[in-house]
Amino acid sequence: MFSSAGDSLLARGMKDLGNVSLHNLSSLILAVINPWVASGILLLITFFACYMSALSWADLTYVLPATSLGYVLVALVARFAFQETITPARSLGIALITIGVGFVAAGPSLTQRKHAELPAAETVSPEARP
Amino acid sequence: MNGVCTWAAIGLIVAASTAGDILLSYAMKKVGDVGELWKRQGLLKVITRALTMPAFFLGLLAMALAFYSLLFALSWGDLSLVVPASASLTFVANAFAARIFLHERVGKRRLLAALLVAGGVALMAI
Numbered sequence: 020m021f022s023s024a025g026d027s028l029l030a031r032g033m034k035d036l037g038n039v040s041l042h043n044l045s046s047l048i049l050a051v052i053n054p055w056v057a058s059g060i061l062l063l064i065t066f067f068a069c070y071m072s073a074l075s076w077a078d079l080t081y082v083l084p085a086t087s088l089g090y091v092l093v094a095l096v097a098r099f100a101f102q103e104t105i106t107p108a109r110s111l112g113i114a115l116i117t118i119g120v121g122f123v124a125a126g127p128s129l130t131q132r133k134h135a136e137l138p139a140a141e142t143v144s145p146e147a148r149p
Numbered sequence: 150m151n152g153v154c155t156w157a158a159i160g161l162i163v164a165a166s167t168a169g170d171i172l173l174s175y176a177m178k179k180v181g182d183v184g185e186l187w188k189r190q191g192l193l194k195v196i197t198r199a200l201t202m203p204a205f206f207l208g209l210l211a212m213a214l215a216f217y218s219l220l221f222a223l224s225w226g227d228l229s230l231v232v233p234a235s236a237s238l239t240f241v242a243n244a245f246a247a248r249i250f251l252h253e254r255v256g257k258r259r260l261l262a263a264l265l266v267a268g269g270v271a272l273m274a275i
Contacts, residue, residue, distance in 0.1 A: 026219075030228040033220055047220050056220075063216075071173065071199070075183040079174040079247045080259045083240060084266045090236075090273055112272030119265030122258055130254040 021066035022086065023093040028059030077128040084123045087116050151225050158222035162235040165215035167242040171250050172208030179204070237267035 032055030036046065050056050073082045091113050097103040105113075180186070180198045187195050199205050222231045244263040248255040255263075 026228070026232050029220065030223050030232075033223040036224065047217055050220055067212075071177055072183040074174045074177040075180055075186075078253045079170055079251060080244055080253050080255050080263065082174075083170065083243055084259075084262050087236070087240070087266045087270060090233075090270055094273065108272050112269040115265045115269030115272065117269075119262040119269060122265065123262035126256075126258045130252070 020089055020092055021062045021069070023089045025059045025062035025066060028055050028062065032056035032059060078130055081123055081126070081128045084119055088120055091116055155222055155226035155231065158218045158225065159231060159235045159238070161218040162215050162222060162231075163238045163242055165211045165218060166235070166239050167246050169208045169211035169215055170239075170243055171246050172204045172211060174247070174251060176202040176205035176208060233270045233273055237270040240267040240270070 032053040033050065035053060035055065036050055051060060070082070070086065073085075094105060094109060094113055098105050176199065177183070179202055180195065183195055186198070219231070219235070222235070240263045244255050244260055247253040253259075
């Protein structure tokens with residue numbers, strides 16, 4: 020949710036700024052003072068904190084597909100809150116994402132390794148998670 | 150020109166965010182379970198531990214590059230193309246990169262899941 024909302028706010032802000040030329044890349048740095056871009060960045064930072072926490076105890080190939088459920092949530096909000104039309108292609112997209120997330124969620128969240136291969140966490144091992 | 154710039158930026162987003170994901174995942178596994186660590190030693194310890202990992206900084210740099218590539222791509226192309234295209238390609242690239250660099254067990258289940266999600270995200274843009 021945070022990721023999708025953040026991306027939408029960034030897009031809104033970048034449309035205000037117009038096309039960025041290759042000869043004027045410094046305007047990309049100044050883009051962060053645009054309120055829409057700044058709000059988008061705040062939401063993306065929140066997403067990042069949640070994402071880092073998940074990566075500390077689960078595989079990247081488990082976490083990444085799971086975060087894609089945000090696309091489905093946004094589509095559902097658009098349909099029921101804003102009465103937007105969901106095309107058949109989008110419905111199929113929602114179905115594929117849901118099936119994909121279901122596939123990965125049904126498997127283990129972390130690759131089991133031998134003790135010697137474990138990351139050097141001092142006090143808490145991710146392997147200790149149930 | 151718009152199309153070339155947009156797809157070049159999408160390629161850069163995919164490469165940079167895949168590198169960032171791999172580095173950050175590696176660093177966070179070294180940090181340990183954030184929830185447990187927070188409970189036992191406090192949030193400051195978690196943040197300090199993450200910030201002292203070189204891989205974390207490199208991952209952040211790669212993510213920053215991906216972010217600015219995203220801004221660049223969004224200024225040229227439509228949100229409905231840029232975000233789904235870069236996200237779906239990143240899913241597939243990450244599945245292969247995680248297998249090679251993180252030695253994750255990416256079996257048929259996870260590979261199929263990555264392809265399904267990538268296809269689904271691409272369809273959402275239509």
